[in-house]
Each structure stands twice: as C-alpha cells, then as structure tokens.
Amino acid sequence: MGIIDYNKMPLRYIMCIDVKSFFASVEAIRRGIDPLEAYVIVVSDVRRPGAVVLASSPKVKSEFGIKTGNRKFEIPNDPRLMVVDPSMALYLEINRQINDIFRNYAADEDILVYSIDESFLDITATAHLFGDPGTTAVQVRDRIKQEIGLNVTIGIGDNPLLAKLALDNAAKHRKSQIAYWSYESIPETIWKIPKLIDFWGISRGWERRLNK
Numbered sequence: 001m002g003i004i005d006y007n008k009m010p011l012r013y014i015m016c017i018d019v020k021s022f023f024a025s026v027e028a029i030r031r032g033i034d035p036l037e038a039y040v041i042v043v044s045d046v047r048r049p050g051a052v053v054l055a056s057s058p059k060v061k062s063e064f065g066i067k068t069g070n071r072k073f074e075i076p077n078d079p080r081l082m083v084v085d086p087s088m089a090l091y092l093e094i095n096r097q098i099n100d101i102f103r104n105y106a107a108d109e110d111i112l113v114y115s116i117d118e119s120f121l122d123i124t125a126t127a128h129l130f131g132d133p134g135t136t137a138v139q140v141r142d143r144i145k146q147e148i149g150l151n152v153t154i155g156i157g158d159n160p161l162l163a164k165l166a167l168d169n170a171a172k173h174r175k176s177q178i179a180y181w182s183y184e185s186i187p188e189t190i191w192k193i194p195k196l197i198d199f200w201g202i203s204r205g206w207e208r209r210l211n212k
Contacts, residue, residue: 009158009183013133015121016155016163017140019098022117023055026094027084029149036151039080041066046085049073054086091116094148101143105136120160137178156180162190164200169193 019025021035028038039060043051051072061067066075075083095116102111102121110122123136130136137154144152154177155167162181170179170189181189193199196207 011158011183012122013124013127013136014157014160014163015123015133015137015140016114016157016160016167017102017119017121018153018167019117019144020151020153021055021057021061022094022150023086023091024057024060025055025150026091027082027087028057030087030090031082035149039078039082041075041081041083042086043072043075043083044086046072046083094150097148098144098150101140101147104143105130105140120163134178134180138176141177151177153177154179158183161200162186165190165193168200169198 023042024038024040025035027040027042028035031038031040033040036058038057040057041053041060042055043053045051049072053066053068053070053072053075055068056064056066056070060081064076064078064081072083075081095113099111099113099119102119105126106121106123107125110125112120114120121140123130123133127133127136130139133156137156141152141154144150153167153171155163155165155171156179157163157166158181162183166179166181166189170181171177196202196210197204202210
C-alpha cells in the first residue's frame with residue numbers, strides 16, 4: 001500500500017452531533033426527570049403488546065437491555081419503568097430548537113440534518129469566530145444541555161466519515177462525550193476499529209460477506 005498524502009485531502013472541520021436517546025430524553029425532561037437518571041421507554045403504541053420500542057433511556061439500555069427495535073412484550077414488569085406513547089409534534093419542536101442553536105455556529109447550507117436526532121455541521125467557515133473545533137463542540141454541547149436539557153455526543157473529523165466514526169466509536173465512550181479523529185490519526189483510530197459492523201454503513205450481512 002502506498003503512502004497517502006493527507007495534505008492533498010479535502011480538509012474541513014465537521015461535527016457529527018447525536019442527541020442521546022432523543023425521544024426518551026425528551027419524555028424525561030417533560031416529566032422533570034434528568035434524562036441520564038430516567039427509566040423511560042417510548043413505544044409505538046402502549047396498547048399493543050407487539051408495539052416496537054422507539055427509544056429507551058440510557059439506564060434502561062444498560063440495566064435492562066431494552067433498546068430500539070425491541071417489542072413491548074419484552075419489557076420487564078418493573079415499577080421503575082415508564083412506558084409511554086410517542087409525542088412526535090413535541091420531538092419535532094425540540095429538533096427545531098436544537099437546529100436554532102446549530103445556526104449560531106454554521107450557516108444553513110453547512111448544516112445537514114441526518115435524522116431527527118443526528119446532524120452534521122461544517123464549521124470550517126466559522127472556526128475563526130469560535131475557536132478550534134474542540135472548543136466549539138464544548139460550546140454546542142453545553143448550550144444544548146443548558147437551554148434544552150438534552151445530552152449530546154459529538155464526533156469531530158476532517159471529513160464527514162471521520163466525524164461519524166469518531167462519534168460512534170470514541171465519543172460515546174468518553175466522559176466529555178466528544179472525540180476528534182483527523183487524517184493523521186487514521187492508523188490509530190479507523191484501523192483499530194475491532195468489528196466491521198462498527199464501521200458506518202456496514203450491516204451485519206455485509207460484515208459476513210466481507211469477513212469471507
């Protein structure tokens with residue numbers, strides 16, 4: 001394999017921002033509960049045993065193993081668990097509020113809403129206003145927490161792929177909830193991802209094929 005000259009690569013400052021357990025966290029906040037301490041599970045229809053779990057609080061995931069895709073009948077009968085219907089209008093409103101915060105750091109054309117709880121921000125053009133990408137990420141993280149009450153995880157990269165991989169494979173495991181993967185760090189970051197399934201866009205089916 002030849003040596004890659006990263007100086008010839010397109011260099012941007014990209015943040016990939018994910019709201020932790022978005023639906024469940026919003027439901028916790030509306031009930032006056034810290035999202036990180038809540039036991040909230042949002043299901044598609046509380047009246048149906050086969051209803052799909054749309055989101056669960058971090059504590060529900062870690063202590064009960066219930067996460068997106070599980071069914072309502074799989075939820076243990078525990079008095080701590082709050083099983084609720086979704087409130088899509090509220091989630092969209094909170095998403096709008098979050099995007100309003102993003103607009104303080106990037107122009108509309110530099111914001112890509114990837115899903116209702118995850119967005120990419122290209123902050124290259126505004127770096128001279130807010131400092132280095134890590135400093136900007138801290139500001140965004142803290143503003144969303146202070147103004148809305150939600151916790152976010154942020155991956156920073158020299159391109160969108162590195163930002164997303166930093167989010168999924170590093171930021172979520174750090175106390176700061178922020179990680180930066182650069183071109184130069186690729187041998188110590190991307191090449192060290194243990195499983196193909198942990199690489200953005202590779203499904204379990206593709207993982208099996210590639211491993212063969």
